[in-house]
Amino acid sequence: KNEVEQSPQNLTAQEGEFITINCSYSVGISALHWLQQHPGGGIVSLFMLSSGKKKHGRLIATINIQEKHSSLHITASHPRDSAVYICAGLRSNFGNEKLTFGTGTRLTIIP
């Protein structure tokens, strides 16, 4: 079982729809990153959160520590949101922090 599991793998939606991408993680992961990878490959960090909820524009990330689950929401989705969204768990090991990545969710927003 992977330490970080994402769903769905692929998601296609119409412009304007509310999008949810889910991430479950295993014990020992202290924080979650949500990353966005564009077709060219470049990765941008969207959020890092260890509790509660963060919002940036139309993007909202939530995390439930007890359930070891995080979600990324996109409100009023737009074709420019089309990208691969990656959840990554931060694990601390004797002072060394390492990220473990989910396999990503490919989001396609149709105009």
Added chain:
Amino acid sequence: SQTIHQWPATLVQPVGSPLSLECTVEGTSNPNLYWYRQAAGRGLQLLFYSVGIGQISSEVPQNLSASRPQDRQFILSSKKLLLSDSGFYLCAWDKGDTEAFFGQGTRLTVV
């Protein structure tokens, strides 16, 4: 401001040839540095991480190596490339419990 530079952006190399990918970070000191690989259709895989000059940890056995000759310089190398080394290589940095920052990546094709 903090930036990360990774080059080259694309590289086509014959099997058996050497490899050197370079990553430099600006605007911070003593970062944790990472090399990741993303094979086609797969998630990001951690190859190497470094918490300081000359300190390299390898996550997976392979014919690749990494070096950190200076605090903000991380180099990924190979003496002889294999076809299976093709993929998208990303350099990243963080300061432990902070957001991670990624380079733009190098798309390596071994022919």
